[in-house]
Amino acid sequence: MPQSLKSIRELADDWLALDQNEPTRKQITELLAAGNVAELDRRLRTPIQFGTAGLRAKLEAGFSRMNELTVLQASQGLAVYVSEAVPDALARGIVIGHDHRHESDAFARLTACAFITRGFTVYFLDELVHTPLVPFAVVRLNAACGVMVTASHNPASANGYKVYWANGCQIVSPHDKGIAAQIENNYKPWVWDKTLVDHSGLVHRPLKEVADKYYAQLKTLAGSTRINPLMRFMYTPMHGVGLPYAYRAASLLGARPDVNMFVVSSQATPDPDFPTVDFPNPEEKGALKLVIAAAQELGISLVMANDPDADRFSAAVMGADGKWMQLTGNELGILFAYFLFHTIVRPLPPAERAKVAMLNSTASSQILRSLAETEGFYYEETLTGFKWLGNRAIELEAQGYNVIFAFEEAIGYMFPGIHDKDGIGAMLMFLKLLRWIEDTVSGTEMTRAQGIIIVLEQIYSKYGYFEDKNSYYVALDPRVTASIFRYIRTMNSSSPSSSDADSSEHLESTSLSVYKYPVSVGARKVTYWRDLTVGYDSSTLDHQPVLPVSKSSEMITFALDSTIRVTIRGSGTEPKLKVYIEAKSTVSREASRQIAEEVWDDLAKEWFRPSQTGLLSA
Template structure:
């Protein structure tokens, strides 16, 4: 949040809202939209400026503080939605997320069309932050949305509808965010209200996030206070949400006394195993079950699909792709009940077609109780899955790029290493090459990728012999080139060694920091 046209401030919010309002008017004769905001600095002000732009263009505003980010997409009767939040970013950040009427974040053609309308409506027309409070047509549907959300949670077949009753103690942290009231209600509905222990120092929403360097459960030391609370209370399980409660994390104490913080990929396959188990228990047709993951997430879900017979789908990074793809699958007769990505994001439809950390928490508690009743801890269940489907280990990392032009030059040099692509990475042969920047996939007969191609973004995915797959891409929000490397092997040691070997080869052969100026983390 700073001055400048590439920052969140009054001007850029008004400009974005005016462009969005213009596009909404062109799409619907009697438009209505929902506008939500979280507890971050200036979130309410930015939301009110957004609402003012809509009201001025005759668009009915459904306005209010959204306790959970995913709730902005619960009700599809609205033409569009805006959520003011920066999720798990540092305290000085904020953001502007746009949803369409199907409850998903926007994808083409809406994103490009809205961007064009913004360019055509740059002169700010309304600065009145009080207009939404004076407008008689504005509706404040927070209770309506919240009640609908919990009603949907109560019917979730892989969650509360399972009606598990095993006692389970856990520590919970909302990470200075908005999730605690929702988690209390979830715990109470599950009969666990007396067994949930909040982290008191992180329980109250605080936009300064005073006890953590970054309000992201994935970050090192982010769960230190939760672990200290669990140790003090003798509790072996920790649940966490990020500040806007759309992401979910968990940790479990091992018999050795150490804490295992589950990765996003590990939670992803644990949820998938639970979904599959419930589906089978209900006697449903497995071939109609579809589970999705983003292209940078673990391939273990794909291995599970090959073994079990459900339909695996891969999308680009981000729930705007996962959610929209799930809707398409549902229209085609599939039950696209679950999707995830490695950045601790999990979707359980039909509640919302977006990541939802509260729904994920309810499903996690359900499956943990079920496995505890069967005599397994969550970590023991994960080990069972590895033994059945193979061990999948990652060596994810990134390089900081000093200039966007250097990023382009690095990827251009990679593409010149072979014709049409390199033969090897290190000592491993390349068996598949997919470049979503130029639009090439060696595994498809016509060489045209199934996933969307964008010349404005850099993204290459490679499969190597002996069970290694990796994706390298330029971040769309940070000056980074990211590497997602995964190896499948018969033991965790072999899998880790394989992933690390490829990481070193890519650094040496592709990214060459000493020559290119890229900087390791």
């Protein structure tokens, strides 16, 4: 019988028949005893969905949550799918790593348990590792797949399960659907022995070997660059696993602990409770408060941060006026791209330039496109997420391109050596960038912010003044997000709908050639429209998008007056409706910023209508 038709008692019995973990069994039995039907329904009715982001949810008992049973089920399904889909999968094996979050070690061991039982070689990274080390290891060890247990920058109550394919990239469709089907076919535990990883002959522990190769790759990126011996910066791993990796990476450029590199002591040690930050994401407002305060105490004008699993990177600088400027993901992205252009691409003849590629996601700044078109190297945009950036980079490399950089605005940066974002590699490259800026504009520590501002102005004055307004609304009920997109898609149809009917029904009954999208936002005209949920693009002859279409995820991109680009999408891992607005002017960044703010206000008033729809402002 489908779970949707079962009673709460039947769902609870199903859970208790499968779960062998006493703490989570106790949670369900206590909820049953208390008669808490609503909570049991939330936890048991809808199974956690395996997607291209793997799994991510709150740590609790229940089929919809992250716990030992759902991780074991996912691992069993993954093992079966990989054994059938990848040649020599059992001998090639799986790489398994984990961070410091609650239950991460247990989940990693259960993952290993499932694969050992299936006969796989298991490369178990048995200390805390940062996420980029797993995809790096998959490629270096020629493994069939990899799993990293982490919830990245999500709150302490969550954990996650990220899957990498044999090419070292996060999985994309159809693998997610194939894995999900095998999870359903293998939902009964084969074995439940977390100690199996300690005595099986199939298990190898190559952490030192893999880490040494990783640092060798970083050393290649560092080249002969050395930091200014007088440079000082404050770093935070944000209670995560990044510190030992950051120390060693910085040392490749000559940085020494407590001479050049200082660390916020209260955030230095891995702590799964993240006691000093509500939301351990360097992007979040106020997340860098402690590291900035610590820097000011020592008279340091530069801070750097990784998120807890160290795959993202952020930085802030203090100007001569004492004000701090946190660089946005797009600002860091274009600074990296401009630096790489000048140091790698610019010396090349035009024919060779054309075979150098840089990528970013569709929600990221279009200034990279402008840089590429002006300077003659290759550019592409992809869907949001490094699963798309990484896989497309591999495809381009197979075609003879040298992909030297990719980024997305959510402070994710990819450099040669790993086809995924890497916050440690980004930190190293930022230090290298700063040295280049010093040599180029003669900056010193107290004018480092001015040096960055000078370079940004050089970029914007030549390639266009692009400014973004990126934020989100919280949508605690997924139906709210669905209703927003339904409203947008039907507002210009003959029968606008705000009902609960799926807007795809309206679209499927209408040819895409006459798909009626909104004609304006405020006083600005819509000049381009792409809907990657239903598969429509106003700029192509057949109105079919070039980028992949996914009916399971909401994403619309459009242009206003040809100078403003907006992307609206539902988050795949958080209860958020994300909005990315970028305006371009020929006057100044302030003019662009004002336009972006105006568009944000118009969208809020005309489309999102928080007071009516229930969306909560960030």
